[in-house]
Amino acid sequence: MTTRPSARIPLTVIGGFLGAGKTTLLNRWLRAAQGRRMAVLVNDFGALNIDAALIEGASGDTIALTNGCVCCQIGDDLSRALIQVLEAPTPFDAVVIEASGVSDPWRIAQLGMAAPELALEGVIVLVDAGAVMAQVRDPLLTDTLERQLEAADLVVVNKIDRVEAEELARVREWVSATAGKTPRFETAQAELPMVLLDGLSLAGARSARDEPGCTHEGHAHQGHGHDHGAQFDTWSCRPERVFDAGALRAWLRDAPAGLLRLKGLLRTGDAEWSEIQFAGRHGTLRKLAAPGHATAVLAIGLQGQLPRAALAAAFERDGQAPAS
Numbered sequence: 001m002t003t004r005p006s007a008r009i010p011l012t013v014i015g016g017f018l019g020a021g022k023t024t025l026l027n028r029w030l031r032a033a034q035g036r037r038m039a040v041l042v043n044d045f046g047a048l049n050i051d052a053a054l055i056e057g058a059s060g061d062t063i064a065l066t067n068g069c070v071c072c073q074i075g076d077d078l079s080r081a082l083i084q085v086l087e088a089p090t091p092f093d094a095v096v097i098e099a100s101g102v103s104d105p106w107r108i109a110q111l112g113m114a115a116p117e118l119a120l121e122g123v124i125v126l127v128d129a130g131a132v133m134a135q136v137r138d139p140l141l142t143d144t145l146e147r148q149l150e151a152a153d154l155v156v157v158n159k160i161d162r163v164e165a166e167e168l169a170r171v172r173e174w175v176s177a178t179a180g181k182t183p184r185f186e187t188a189q190a191e192l193p194m195v196l197l198d199g200l201s202l203a204g205a206r207s208a209r210d211e212p213g214c215t216h217e218g219h220a221h222q223g224h225g226h227d228h229g230a231q232f233d234t235w236s237c238r239p240e241r242v243f244d245a246g247a248l249r250a251w252l253r254d255a256p257a258g259l260l261r262l263k264g265l266l267r268t269g270d271a272e273w274s275e276i277q278f279a280g281r282h283g284t285l286r287k288l289a290a291p292g293h294a295t296a297v298l299a300i301g302l303q304g305q306l307p308r309a310a311l312a313a314a315f316e317r318d319g320q321a322p323a324s
Contacts, residue, residue: 015124033068100121127175235308256307
């Protein structure tokens with residue numbers, strides 16, 4: 001189990017229109033959990049089609065898997081399903097909620113954020129590259145599709161193997177116009193690496209051994225099977241100085257483009273510590289009691305897009321902002 005300074009469980013919400021690949025993604029993550037105990041909340045067990053070899057047992061609205069993960073059927077009350085997960089005798093390493101194909105994933109994320117035991121990792125929205133341009137021409141669907149993308153911390157353009165270059169260019173143009181600077185990931189068959197579920201676990205394990213200072217080298221984490229730009233760069237820093245909380249919040253409101261995830265523990269006073277988090281387009285700064293951990297800032301972005309210079313300027317010892 002990954003050690004987290006806040007002791008909160010990371011929450012990921014997966015959205016996207018019908019047929020975009022949400023269920024395929026969930027099945028991939030369940031099969032590749034590799035020791036992470038995931039709680040997956042879905043609307044319909046039947047749509048998941050979980051590999052029978054993974055199923056250990058089922059009881060009511062819950063399916064227990066052999067790898068320690070569980071799938072819970074939401075039914076009519078997401079809040080009740082979340083409470084059941086959070087009250088489990090053995091805490092989970094991650095909670096993943098699959099939003100229905102026509103729902104607003106950000107509203108679901110807000111409900112999850114209301115639980116103090118959870119920390120939002122981000123909202124991932126999948127787009128069907130072969131169908132979305134026809135869908136957005138339907139006035140009954142346009143608003144739903146646009147709201148889903150506007151909620152995303154990461155847009156996953158899926159099924160790119162099914163479209164010609166000209167159609168993919170039109171999809172990219174629409175995604176850019178709708179989602180702005182939100183990071184975009186392109187793939188086939190929903191082949192997203194597990195690093196997106198717990199974005200900084202690998203970087204965190206490495207950084208814990210680092211001496212104070214900053215790491216400028218990139219570390220790429222390859223996705224499964226295909227190479228559609230499916231690599232990630234990480235950056236880490238161990239700043240020892242005291243930061244100004246107001247300046248940190250201002251930096252989060254205008255975080256540099258290309259930053260996908262950021263987590264950290266920073267000193268924000270002589271005896272004050274704060275947890276900093278950023279996911280796609282949402283950032284938070286939260287005071288902590290004595291955390292018992294060294295300072296650390298860990299960032300992840302798509303390969304070639306991670307804003308290293310901006311991160312160094314913000315968090316290195318001699319940087320100008322957001323220092324006190």
